[in-house]
Amino acid sequence: xxxxxxxxxxIRFLNFNSPLIISPLSFNFPKTTFTHFPNFSxxxxxxxxxITAEESQLAPPNPLPHLPWLIVGLGNPGxxxxxxRHNVGFEMVDAIAESEGISINNVNFKALLGRxxxxxxxxxLAKPQTFMNSSGESVGSIVSHYKIPLKxxxxxxxxxxxxxxxxRLLPKGGHGGHNGMRSIIDRLKGSRDFPRLRIxxxxxxxxxxxxxxxxxxxxxxxxxxxxxxxxxxIEAVRILLIEGFDKSATVVNSTKxxxxxx
Numbered sequence: 001x002x003x004x005x006x007x008x009x010x011i012r013f014l015n016f017n018s019p020l021i022i023s024p025l026s027f028n029f030p031k032t033t034f035t036h037f038p039n040f041s042x043x044x045x046x047x048x049x050x051i052t053a054e055e056s057q058l059a060p061p062n063p064l065p066h067l068p069w070l071i072v073g074l075g076n077p078g079x080x081x082x083x084x085r086h087n088v089g090f091e092m093v094d095a096i097a098e099s100e101g102i103s104i105n106n107v108n109f110k111a112l113l114g115r116x117x118x119x120x121x122x123x124x125l126a127k128p129q130t131f132m133n134s135s136g137e138s139v140g141s142i143v144s145h146y147k148i149p150l151k152x153x154x155x156x157x158x159x160x161x162x163x164x165x166x167x168r169l170l171p172k173g174g175h176g177g178h179n180g181m182r183s184i185i186d187r188l189k190g191s192r193d194f195p196r197l198r199i200x201x202x203x204x205x206x207x208x209x210x211x212x213x214x215x216x217x218x219x220x221x222x223x224x225x226x227x228x229x230x231x232x233x234i235e236a237v238r239i240l241l242i243e244g245f246d247k248s249a250t251v252v253n254s255t256k257x258x259x260x261x262x
Contacts, residue, residue, distance in 0.1 A: 068122040069241055070148050071096065072139055074157040074180040077129040085201040086214040089157040090127050092199060095230040096237055097125055109145065110138040121241040135180040136187030143188065150194040157181060160210060162200025164222065165229040169197050169236060169252040171245060195245060199229065
């Protein structure tokens with residue numbers, strides 16, 4: 001499935017001057033300490049009183065820190081494409097943000113960005129604003145700037161080859177004809193070694209062209225079913241970040257397991 005590039009793909013973006021960015025190599029989230037990407041400095045926003053030697057012997061050891069994740073939802077910017085099948089990646093990321101209380105209100109790297117936590121795992125949520133076929137421009141810049149390990153990059157996108165509203169979590173793979181994924185893989189120097197969460201949008205009815213199909217909105221029944229898919233996706237992402245890929249993949253890729261979670 002291929003989409004032609006939009007003539008609006010070349011647009012200007014605001015500078016990201018959020019006070020949360022301390023320097024090109026530091027992250028200061030609006031919470032207390034957590035772990036960091038490689039070469040990142042950590043800043044504690046809340047100081048704690050000194051602990052005596054006796055108290056330190058009684059205190060439990062600090063839990064191992066979690067590496068931050070980048071979660072990217074793919075779609076096309078603009079009202080014209082809102083709520084269309086090709087934008088379910090955007091919608092999944094919005095659902096995660098709402099569920100976890102994360103505001104996606106900053107602009108940088110040609111993307112809308114939000115930062116916060118899922119459990120005690122720091123995350124950055126991203127919605128590239130480059131139009132689908134150039135998604136790699138945004139994702140590649142974020143990954144490069146923050147030196148994010150690819151195993152900590154989850155890309156969420158629509159898939160024509162999955163039944164409608166079904167989820168599939170994979171540790172790596174090709175683009176499968178999806179131009180957004182093709183662009184990301186190209187920008188990551190051909191690397192395919194990053195996890196992806198595919199959301200099924202089904203096949204076009206009859207002889208409908210795939211391009212026209214993916215740009216169609218959902219009907220009322222499909223929308224209701226999709227809401228349950230987003231709920232399952234949120235739970236899958238939580239499991240992925242907190243308990244690991246294997247546990248999440250077992251749950252996501254098993255219809256029975258996901259129904260039990262619901």
